[in-house]
Amino acid sequence: MSRKNRHEEHEEHADESWLLPYSDLMTLLLALFIVLYAASSVNISKLEELSKAFDNAFSSGISILDKSALIEAEDEQNKSQKQRHEEIGIRTQQEKLMAQEQEDLEKLKKELDQYIDKNGLVTQLETQLNQSQLMITIRDNALFASGSADVKPTAQKLAVAIGLMLQKYPDYEVLVSGHTDDHPISTSEFANNWELSSQRALNFMEVLLQNQAFDPKKFSFIGYGEYRPVDTNDTEAGRAKNRRVEVSILRKYTDSSATNTVLSAISDEANSAPSTTTSN
Template sequence: MSRRNRHEEHEEHADESWLLPYSDLMTLLLALFIVLYAASSINISKLDQLSEAFNSAFSAGLGVLDKSALIESDDEASKSQKQRHEELGLKVEQEKLKQQEQENLEKLKKELDQYIKKNGLVTQLETQLNQSQLMITIRDNALFASGSAAVKPSAQQLAVAIGVMLQKYPDFEILVSGHTDNQPINTREFANNWELSSQRALNFMQVLLQNSSFDPKNFSFIGYGEYRPVDTNDTEAGRAKNRRVEVSILRKYTDNSATDTVVSAISEDLNAPAASAATTTAN
C-alpha cells in the first residue's frame, strides 16, 4: 500500500521543463507574424521611387550616394534647359542686329556711291564694304595741298556731305586714318610722314565733327605714314594712290573670322611705332 501511494505521488509531480522552449517558440512565432504584418503594409510608392532612383544612378554610372544624381538632377536639368533657351534667344537677337547692321551699311554705301557718281568724284573717292567695315577712301589731292594738312575749302564741303549721310546712323564708330607715300618730308611743320598723316586724319575728322549730330566718343583717328601702301611707291601713279585718307565705318557685329582679322590688325597697330605714336581718340 505504501509503495502504491509513493508511485502516485511521483506521477503527480511530472517533469514540466518542456514548457520553457515551447514558450520561447511561441514568442518567436508571434514576433515573426508581427514582422510579416508590418512588411505587408509597406509604402509601395516610396519603394518604387527608391527603385527608380537606384536605376537612374546605376544607368548613369554614378554612385548610389551621388547627391547630384539622386537629388539635384532635376534642378540641374531645369537650369541647363533655361540656359540653352537664354543662349538661343541671345543668338537670335544678335542675328537680327547683325542683319539690320548689314542693311544699314549697304544702304549707306549706295547713297555714297550715288553721291560720288553724281558729283563726278569717281577718280577721287571710292567705297568698299567688307566683313569688318565700310571704308571710304579719299585721295589726298582732293583734300590737301602737297605737303600740307590743311583741308581745302572744297574738301570741307565734301566732308560735310559725307557727314550728312553718316548722321543717319549715329551708333557706328568712325575711324579716320591718314596715309602718305614713301617720299621723305622734313619741314618746319612736320618732321616726318607719321606726323603729316596723323595731322591730316585729325583735321579731316574735326571737319566731320562740326556736325552737331555726331557724338565725339564714337570718333578716333590714326596716322600710318608710309607703312600701309596700297600700290607701289616706284611710280608717280602708285604714290598718288598711297597718299589718301580713309574713313572707316566699323561694324559691331562680325563673323569670328572677321573679328580675328580686326584683332590681328589692332595688335599690329599696337606693336608698330608708327601707329602707336600717332593714334588718338577724339575728346
C-alpha cells in the first residue's frame, strides 16, 4: 500500500512547466520563418515588367536624346500648325476685303453708268471693270480743244461730277493717263504727243483734286502719247478712240501683279522718250 501511494504521489507532482517556454519558442520560430519567406518571395510579373522597362530604356526604347528630338519635332509641328492657322486667317480676311472691294467698285461703276446714261454721254464716256482696276475712259473731244491741254469749262463740270462719285471711296489709288493718236505735232507749247498727253492728264487730275475730300498722295498721272492705242490710227473713227483720258481706280486686294504693272509703267515710260514727234 505504501508503494502505491508513492507512485500516485509521483504522478501528481510531475514538473511540466518547461512546456510553456518550449511552445513560445516554437511559435517565435514559426513567425520568423514566415517573415523570412515573405521577404524572399518575388512578384514575378512585376519583375518582368521592370525588366522590359530597362530593356526599352537601354536598347530599343526612346533615349534621352531621342526624347529631346521628339519634343523638338512636336514643337515644330505645333509651330507649323499655328502658322497654317494664321495663314488661313489672313487669307480669310483677304477674301473678305476682296469681296468688299468688288462690291464697292461694282457699285461705283453702276453709279457712273447711270450718270452717263442720264446725261447722254454714252459716246464720250465709258467704264470698264477688270481684275486690276475700274477704268473711266473719256474721249478727248469731251475735254479739250484740238491740240490743247486746257480742260473745257463743260468738261470741268464733268470732272466735278466724277469726283463727287469717287470721293465716296477715298482709300483707292487713282491714276490719270493721257493718250493721243499718231499724227505728228510740234508747237511752241508742245514738242510732241508725249508732252501733250502728259499735260492733259495733269490738268484733268488737278481739276479732280479741287475736291478737298481727296488725298493728293493717292493721285498720279502719266502721258502715254500715241504708244498705247485701243484702235487703229488708219481711220478717223479709230484715231478718235485713241485720243482719250483714262481715270483708273486701282484695286488694292486683287491681282496685285497687274496693279504693280500699271504703277511701274509710270517710271518705265517716263524715263524713255520717243525719237519722233507726233501730233494729235
